Each structure stands twice: as C-alpha cells, then as structure tokens.
Amino acid sequence: QLQLVESGGGLVQAGGSLTLSCTASGRPFSSYTVGWFRQAPGKEREFVVVMHWNGGITYHADSVKGRFTITRDNAKSTLYLQMNSLKPEDTAVYYCAADWRGAGRRWADFDSWGQGTQVTVSS
Numbered sequence: 001q002l003q004l005v006e007s008g009g010g011l012v013q014a015g016g017s018l019t020l021s022c023t024a025s026g027r028p029f030s031s032y033t034v035g036w037f038r039q040a041p042g043k044e045r046e047f048v049v050v051m052h053w054n055g056g057i058t059y060h061a062d063s064v065k066g067r068f069t070i071t072r073d074n075a076k077s078t079l080y081l082q083m084n085s086l087k088p089e090d091t092a093v094y095y096c097a098a099d100w101r102g103a104g105r106r107w108a109d110f111d112s113w114g115q116g117t118q119v120t121v122s123s
Contacts, residue, residue, distance in 0.1 A: 001027075001111055002026045002032065002098045002112040003024065003025045003026050003112075004024050004097070004113060004114035006020060006022045006094065006095070006096050006117040007023075007117060008020040008021050008117060009118045010118075010119070010120070011120045011121075012120070012122070014088055014121055014123050015086065017082070017085075017086065018119060019082050020080065020081040020094055020119070021079070022036075022078065022079040022081075022096030023076075023078050024079070024098065024112075029072075029074050029098075031100060031101055032101070032102070033050065033051065033053045033099045033100075033102035033103065033104075034051050034053075034070075035049060035050035035051065035098075035105070036049050036050075036068075036095070036097070037094070038090075038093065038095065039093050039095070043092075045107050046061065047059075047105055047106065048061055048068065048081070049064060049069075049070045049081070050070075051070050051079075052102070053102070059105050064090075067084050067085045068081060068082065068083050068084070069081070069084075086119075088122065090119065091120050093119075095113055095114055095115075096113075097112060098110060098112040099112070
C-alpha cells in the first residue's frame with residue numbers, strides 16, 4: 001500500500017477554483033491507478049475522477065466533467081485535482097486513493113487512501 005497525504009482544501013466562493021494535491025510514498029507511484037473521491041455529510045463516498053496507471057486513461061463523474069481535471073507527476077509521486085467553476089454541491093471531504101495496477105473506478109476497488117481534505121463552496 002501507498003501512504004497518501006492530501007492538501008489544498010479550503011473555503012471558496014461559488015465559481016471559484018481550488019487545486020488539491022496528494023503526495024504518495026512507499027512504492028513506485030507510476031504503477032498505481034489513482035483517483036479522487038468525495039463524501040458529503042450524510043451521503044455515501046462517491047467517485048469523482050480516476051486515472052488508470054497504464055496509458056493515463058481518465059474517467060470523470062458526469063457532475064464534474066468539464067470542470068475538474070486530474071493530473072499526476074510520477075517523478076514527484078504527486079496527484080493533483082484542479083477544480084474550476086466550483087458549485088455549492090461540490091462541498092465535501094475529498095480523498096485521494098490508489099490501487100496497484102488497478103482497473104476499477106469504484107471506491108471499493110482502491111486499497112490506499114489519504115486522510116481527506118475539506119472543500120467548502122459558499123453560494
């Protein structure tokens with residue numbers, strides 16, 4: 001498993017932007033499928049975006065398409081989530097996750113998790 005640490009959350013007004021970072025340690029980062037998930041109060045954890053380790057194919061939840069972008073820097077073992085045009089419904093704790101050569105997109109497919117970072121979007 002990887003050790004993952006997120007940063008970059010905070011409070012932003014609707015329409016604003018934030019960039020989350022997730023730094024990994026423990027094993028070679030490039031062989032991991034990585035993703036971002038979120039959990040709002042009273043709701044289940046949900047998929048936001050995933051990038052597969054082999055070829056960098058990405059999958060986005062419909063709710064964030066065109067607004068959120070996932071990138072990775074394998075040399076720095078760091079994953080990013082650029083969030084633009086934020087909406088109040090994006091308010092949640094955001095988690096980065098990783099899975100060794102994984103092929104899934106469900107949160108249950110991932111076995112390495114960060115501690116989460118709070119994102120709050122005010123209207």
